[in-house]
Amino acid sequence: MRILVIYNPTAGRRRLGRLRQFVRCLEAAGAAVTVAATAHAGHGRILSRAAWQAGTVTHIVAAGGDGTISEVADGLSGSDLTMGVLPLGTANVLAHELGIPFAPADNARALLSGASRTIWPGQLQTGTQTCLFMQMASAGFDAQVVHHVSLRGKRLLGRTAYAVQAIREAGRYDFPPLHVTIDGEACRTFGVVVSKGRFYGGRHVLAPEATPLRRGFSVTLLDAPGTGQMARAGLGLLRDRPDQVPGMRRVRASHIRLIAPACAPVQHDGDASGHLPLVISDAPFPLRIAV
Ligand SMILES: Nc1ncnc2c1ncn2[C@@H]1O[C@H](COP(=O)(O)OP(=O)(O)OP(=O)(O)O)[C@@H](O)[C@H]1O
Numbered sequence: 001m002r003i004l005v006i007y008n009p010t011a012g013r014r015r016l017g018r019l020r021q022f023v024r025c026l027e028a029a030g031a032a033v034t035v036a037a038t039a040h041a042g043h044g045r046i047l048s049r050a051a052w053q054a055g056t057v058t059h060i061v062a063a064g065g066d067g068t069i070s071e072v073a074d075g076l077s078g079s080d081l082t083m084g085v086l087p088l089g090t091a092n093v094l095a096h097e098l099g100i101p102f103a104p105a106d107n108a109r110a111l112l113s114g115a116s117r118t119i120w121p122g123q124l125q126t127g128t129q130t131c132l133f134m135q136m137a138s139a140g141f142d143a144q145v146v147h148h149v150s151l152r153g154k155r156l157l158g159r160t161a162y163a164v165q166a167i168r169e170a171g172r173y174d175f176p177p178l179h180v181t182i183d184g185e186a187c188r189t190f191g192v193v194v195s196k197g198r199f200y201g202g203r204h205v206l207a208p209e210a211t212p213l214r215r216g217f218s219v220t221l222l223d224a225p226g227t228g229q230m231a232r233a234g235l236g237l238l239r240d241r242p243d244q245v246p247g248m249r250r251v252r253a254s255h256i257r258l259i260a261p262a263c264a265p266v267q268h269d270g271d272a273s274g275h276l277p278l279v280i281s282d283a284p285f286p287l288r289i290a291v
Pocket residue numbers: 008009010011012038039040041042043064065066067068069071088089090091092093154269270271
C-alpha cells in the first residue's frame with residue numbers, strides 16, 4: 001500500500017501525537033506512507049487531486065476534521081481511490097456517522113483491512129464555485145455562528161466554542177426569512193439545514209432517517225424566527241429529540257435552492273462557505289471511504 005496522509009495542522013487540538021502513532025502503525029504493517037501538511041484553506045483539495053492524477057498512491061487519508069475531509073474528497077471526486085479518515089478535528093461528525101475509529105491504531109487497522117463503504121456526498125454550488133460536502137450544509141443562525149467562531153476559540157474550547165459563539169450571536173442575529181425551493185416547491189423559512197447524515201455538531205441527532213449511503217438529503221426547516229425558537233431547537237438537539245421541537249420539520253429532497261437574502265451566511269461541514277444564493281444537489285460521483 002502506498003498511502004498519502006493529508007494532515008491539517010490547524011484542525012482540532014494538539015493532534016500531532018495521534019498522527020505520528022497512526023503513521024507508525026501503517027509503516028509497521030509494511031505500508032509506504034507520506035505525510036503532507038496543508039498550508040492553507042483549500043490545499044487539501046489540491047494535494048489529493050495531484051496525488052490521484054500522478055497515480056503514485058493507492059490510498060489517500062484525510063487527517064483532520066470535517067472541513068479537511070470535504071476538501072480531500074473534493075479533490076478525489078471521480079476517482080476510484082479509497083479515502084481514509086483519521087478524525088483529528090473539533091466535531092468530527094462524519095467519523096461518528098460512519099463509525100470510523102478515533103484511536104490511531106484501530107484506525108490504521110481498519111484502513112489496512114480494506115473494509116470500505118460507498119457514500120454519496122452533497123454538492124454545493126455558489127456562483128461559479130462548486131464543492132462537495134459530506135455531512136451537512138446550512139444557512140441561517142447556525143451558519144452565522146460558524147462564520148464568526150474563531151480558530152483560537154476552537155483550539156481553546158473545542159466544540160464549546162460554538163456554544164459560546166451561539167450565545168454571542170443570539171443578541172445580534174436578526175433572523176431574516178430565507179427563500180428556498182425544495183424539489184421545485186418554494187417556501188419561506190428561518191433556518192435550513194441540508195443533511196447527508198443523522199448527526200449534527202458531533203453526535204447529536206438532527207435527521208434520524210438521513211444516511212450518506214444513499215442519494216438525496218434530509219432538509220430541516222425552522223418555521224419560526226427568534227432566539228427562543230433557536231434555544232428550543234438546540235435543546236431538542238442536545239436531547240436527540242428533533243421531532244419534539246415545535247416549529248421544526250424535515251422533508252426528504254434531492255435538489256435544494258437557497259435563493260435569498262443575498263447577505264445570509266452559508267456553512268458546510270462546519271466551515272464558512274460564503275453567502276446565498278446557492279444550489280445543493282447530489283455529487284456527480286460516489287466516494288469510497290475506509291471504515
Ligand atoms: N494550514 C492551514 N491554515 C489555515 N486553515 C487551514 C489550513 N489547512 C486547512 N485549513 C482549513 O481549516 C479548516 C478547518 O479544518 P477542519 O474542519 O479539518 O478542522 P476543525 O474545524 O477543527 O474540525 P471539525 O470540522 O470536525 O469541527 C478546513 O476547512 C481547511 O480549509
